[in-house]
Amino acid sequence: MDDTNTRGFRIPRSRTFETHQALRDEFMTAIEPLVLNTYSHSAQVRSQLETAFAAEMDAKYAVAVGSGTIALFLAMRACGIGSGDEVITIANSDISTTAAVTNCGARPVVCDVLASDYTIDPDQVEALITPNTRAILPVDLHGHPANVKALRPIADRHNLKIVEDAALATGAHDYGRPVGAFADVAAYSLAPFKPFGSAGNGGMVVTSDEEIYRKLCLLADYGHAPRAPNQPAAYQNYIAEGYNVPLDALQAAILLVKLPYLKEWTSKRRAIGEALAAGLAGTSARTPQLRPESAPTFRSYTICVNRQLEVHQALRDAGIEAVIHYAPPITHYSIYAGLFPNKDQLPVTERLGREIVNLPVSPEFTKEDIDFMIDTTKSILESFE
Numbered sequence: 001m002d003d004t005n006t007r008g009f010r011i012p013r014s015r016t017f018e019t020h021q022a023l024r025d026e027f028m029t030a031i032e033p034l035v036l037n038t039y040s041h042s043a044q045v046r047s048q049l050e051t052a053f054a055a056e057m058d059a060k061y062a063v064a065v066g067s068g069t070i071a072l073f074l075a076m077r078a079c080g081i082g083s084g085d086e087v088i089t090i091a092n093s094d095i096s097t098t099a100a101v102t103n104c105g106a107r108p109v110v111c112d113v114l115a116s117d118y119t120i121d122p123d124q125v126e127a128l129i130t131p132n133t134r135a136i137l138p139v140d141l142h143g144h145p146a147n148v149k150a151l152r153p154i155a156d157r158h159n160l161k162i163v164e165d166a167a168l169a170t171g172a173h174d175y176g177r178p179v180g181a182f183a184d185v186a187a188y189s190l191a192p193f194k195p196f197g198s199a200g201n202g203g204m205v206v207t208s209d210e211e212i213y214r215k216l217c218l219l220a221d222y223g224h225a226p227r228a229p230n231q232p233a234a235y236q237n238y239i240a241e242g243y244n245v246p247l248d249a250l251q252a253a254i255l256l257v258k259l260p261y262l263k264e265w266t267s268k269r270r271a272i273g274e275a276l277a278a279g280l281a282g283t284s285a286r287t288p289q290l291r292p293e294s295a296p297t298f299r300s301y302t303i304c305v306n307r308q309l310e311v312h313q314a315l316r317d318a319g320i321e322a323v324i325h326y327a328p329p330i331t332h333y334s335i336y337a338g339l340f341p342n343k344d345q346l347p348v349t350e351r352l353g354r355e356i357v358n359l360p361v362s363p364e365f366t367k368e369d370i371d372f373m374i375d376t377t378k379s380i381l382e383s384f385e
């Protein structure tokens with residue numbers, strides 16, 4: 001196997017390159033016209049992906065953008081979040097989650113998470129609502145769906161929007177529907193290490209709310225007013241200041257080839273998670289306990305251990321490309337000093353930050369790969385007992 005792909009790890013974070021090699025001919029056929037035809041073909045391919053992705057997510061509309069980070073930011077802006085507003089979210093996430101809030105001029109308010117699946121604890125949300133609260137921003141951490149259905153009545157009672165950070169969970173379902181379906185708007189990352197990744201960067205914003213969709217289109221297209229059929233081709237009118245952040249068409253073409261396989265890859269990720277859970281049962285590692293309604297994807301498989309840094313290093317030394325996501329909680333970052341008055345009242349978030357280790361999951365893993373991960377992890381854990 002090519003060492004540049006696995007970086008020397010027997011079990012790398014992702015073996016997507018193997019799938020990409022198998023899809024080579026389909027990719028080349030999809031990409032060629034983008035380079036050789038007129039540039040307008042790019043917009044068509046992007047729009048085809050948007051339609052197909054929205055259908056996959058059981059939603060009316062999708063807007064393809066350059067990254068999950070920009071997808072979340074546009075979702076916030078399209079919900080009208082701005083200066084002086086508060087948005088309730090979690091602290092054990094990527095900085096893109098809170099940055100989407102602060103970059104709108106609003107303030108993130110952090111809620112503790114469930115020890116079972118590390119997602120926002122719906123029972124603790126209502127106590128954090130103030131007259132300034134405008135939205136809730138749950139995160140489907142590691143591919144575990146946050147209980148957005150339980151957040152819905154809280155949001156409706158207080159007239160709040162729900163913006164779901166589904167960056168890590170494309171393909172996951174909850175209560176029989178794709179993640180994002182219970183939110184007003186959801187943002188997905190299409191970066192390479194995500195469950196549905198391109199070969200570069202990408203993001204998608206999905207909604208069934210027409211007003212939010214119109215604002216997303218406006219913001220993603222410089223703020224230019226849509227041209228009505230009776231207006232001249234030269235019509236120019238900007239009704240907002242927007243951004244130029246479309247998904248690159250080459251990535252859109254690659255993702256269009258990949259989308260029909262998403263269900264199969266999600267099932268494989270789920271089966272790998274189940275095999276790791278069964279294989280590590282009875283060890284000192286705590287594994288995620290998902291709600292019965294939840295049909296997750298596993299972007300990675302998280303274990304909670306007592307000697308986090310040593311276990312992480314030992315796994316890597318043994319050839320398993322383990323990572324630590326996300327630790328420390330964002331409340332510890334210098335950029336956020338003084339921003340979170342309740343930062344010392346998040347016991348579960350803090351504990352996860354000290355204990356979490358992420359094992360790799362990739363649909364291409366074989367039974368031998370999984371057995372190797374289980375045996376190696378077990379013997380590392382025993383050696384630290």
Ligand SMILES: Cc1ncc(COP(=O)(O)O)c(C=O)c1O
Binds near residue numbers: 202203
């Ligand atoms: C939870 C979460 N939200 C948002 C993002 C941002 O996605 P992107 O890397 O595509 O900008 C990430 C990236 O890892 C993430 O983990």
